Amino acid sequence: MVKASGAPPTPRILQQTLRLVAIIPLCMGVIGCAGLPKGVLAPIPATIPGASQVNLLVATTRAPASDPAVLFSGERGQGLRTTEITVSIPPEENRQAGQVQWPKRLPPDPSTEFATTKVRSLSDLGQIRGWLNQHLPRSRRVLIFVHGFNNRYEEAVYRFAQIVHDSHADVAPILFTWPSRANVLDYAYDRESTNYSRTQLEEVLRRAAQDPSVDDVTIMAHSMGSWLVTEALRQMAIRDGRVAPKIRNVILAAPDLDIDVFRRQSQELGPSRPKLTLFLSQDDQALGVSRLIGGEVDRLGQINPAAEPYRSELEKAGVTVLDLTALKSGDPLNHGKFAESPEVVRLLGERLVAGQTISQSKTSVSGQLEAVAEGAAQTVGSAASLFSLR
Template structure:
C-alpha cells in the first residue's frame, strides 16, 4: 500500500472484519487475540499511523486476509478520488433560516448543544471545543450545520485528505456561537413558531468522536429524519482518537459523576418547555443515557419522554438488563439496535474481560432482550465503517428510526423487520437486502 492513509486502513479493517472468521477458520481466535492485545498495549500514546502500521503487520502474516484488506483499502481510496460530481445547476436554491442568506446546493440545520469540553476561542471554529475537560460546568451554544442537498442518506460527506472542504459537497460547520445559559434558552425558544409542537431530540455520541463530528452527526440525523423539532446535542469530552478508549471511559465517568446530562435534560424540559423529548445515544454514550434514565424521578420529566434509542450500546449486557428495570414507564418506546458484526463493540468486550456488551451478540443465547426495550438485530445491514455507526450510516435503519419518530409504530408494523421468538422473549430482525 503506497501513500498510506491510516484512516482508510482502519476503515478497511472494519469493513472486512465479518469475513475473517470464515477465511481464517481455526486461526481466527489467535489472530483476533493477537491483534487486540497489540492495539491495547500503550493505547493512550499511539497515533493513527501507528495503529494502521500494527494492523498491517498482523494482517501480513496471512496472505488471504491481507489481500482482502488491500482490496478494500483501494476501493475506499478510489471512492474518494472518483466521487460523482454534483450537478449544482439542477439543485434548488435554499434560504438559511433566520439569516436571509441565499444558499446554493445546501441546507442549514441549527444544532443547539451543551458540553463540558474545554473552550479555546483561539482555535479554528470547528475545533474551539477541544478534547480536554473544562472546569466541570457546561458550555452552551448553537452551531449551524450545512448539508449538501445531493448526498446519500446517512452519510456525513467529508472531504478526502487531498482537497479542502467544499460547502456544496461536504457537510460543514457553517457557524458556531458560544452562548450563556440564558441566551441559549432565549434563542432556542425563538426557533419554535406559534402553535408548533415543542419537540426536541437529544443526541449523545459515542467514543472516538470529536466535537465537530458530533455536531455533524446531530445535523445529519435531524435532516435525514425530517425532524421538525429542535436538534440538541450533548457532547461529553471524547478525545476523538481510535485508541483513546481508556481516556474516553474516564471522561464518561467524570461526566456521570457531575450529572451533566441529567442537568441538561432538565434544563431543556424546564426552560424550553418541551412537550416531548426524544433521546438517541450511540456506543459509549449509552452509559450516560442508561444511568440517567434510572435516576429520573420527576414525574413531569418522565411523562415527556418520547422515543429512546440505544444504538450499538457499549454497555455491559448484565448492567443494561438491570438498569432497564428502572427505566421510566412513560416513554413512547425504548429501542435497542444490536449486531453480530460490530467489531468496535467486540473490541470493547475484549477490553472488559470478554463480558458481553448490549450492542453485540454472538448467537441467540446472548441477545439482550428485556422489558420495556424492543431489541432489533441489525446484523443484516451494512457495517463497514469505523465507529460502528450503522444506526445512522445505513439508509434502512435511518428509515426505521424515521418510522419510530413519525408514527411511534411497533416493530411488527415497520417495513423490513420480521419477528422471532427466542427463549428470552421476542426480537426483530432486519431482512437481508
C-alpha cells in the same frame, strides 16, 4: 497468585492479546481522525442554492480549544457551555444519504461538502430558551443526541447534522457532546469522561423536560454515549423518584454497555421508565474489542436478541429491537450502521423519533431492510429484523 516474571503467558492471555493487536490497527484506520480536516467550524459567509441548513443547539462539558475553528477540545471543561451551530449540507444530487461529506480542504465547497455557516455562543438560559422557541416544530418534540467513543467535537456536530437532515425528523435537535480525546488508545479516559458529564447531561434533560413549550423528549445515544445516557437517567430517577414524564423514548444505537450493568440500570430507572429501542449488530467488531477489555462480558449492542436469556429479558422489559446484523455498511467495524444506512435513518425520523414503536408502524419498511429480514433467520418478529417485545 502473582505469576513469576518469566512464566509463559496462558493460552487465554495469548488469545486476548492477539485479538487486540490484530484489531487496533483496523480501529485506528477506520474510526481514527486521519484524513479528516480540523477546524471545519470556522463559518463561511454564505452557502449555495439547494443546500440545506441544519441548526443545532450544542451543549458540552469539553474545555474550549485555543483554535476558534475547532471550538472545543477533548479535555474536560468546567461547567456546561452551549453553542448554536448551523451546518450547510450539499444539495441532494451531490451527496449520498447516510454519509458526512467532509471537506477535502478548507474552506469547504458547500456544493459538494458539509460547511459551517453560523456559530454563536449562548451564555445564559434566556438565549437557550429563545433558541428553543425559535426552532421547536409543531410537534413540540426535542431530540437529544449523545455521541460515542473516539469523537472530536466537530465530528459529533457534523454526524448529528447528517442524522437530522437524512431522517427528516420533525424535532428541535440538541447535541450533548462530552470530552473525548478521539484516540482509540484513550478508551479509559473517554469512559471516565462520560462519568464526569453525568450531572450536566441530567441538567440538559431536565431543562428540556421542564420547558412548558416542549411536549416530548426523545434521547438517542451511540456506543459509549449509551452508558452516559442510562447513567444520567438513573441519576434523575434516584434524585426525583422517576424519570421526567416527557422523556418518553430512548434509542440506544450499538450500545457499549456491559449487559450485567444494563440490567441493574434499567431496573433502577423505575416502573415508569421511557420506551427503549435498541439498534444492535452481532458483527460489531468495535464492541468485540470492548467486550475483550471489559472482562469478556457481553455488550448490549452485540447480543443475539433471539437467544435466551436475552429474548425473555427483553420481552419482560418491553424493549423494541432492530437487529442490523445482516445489513451491510461501509464501516468495516460495523459500529455505525444506524447512521450510515439511509433506510435506518429514515426509520428513525418517520417512526421512532415520531413516538411510534416498530410494532405500531403500519407502513412497510423499504426494500433493503426487508432484505435484512430475509438474511436474519434467527431474529423473531416482523419485517426487517424488527421485533417489538412489548
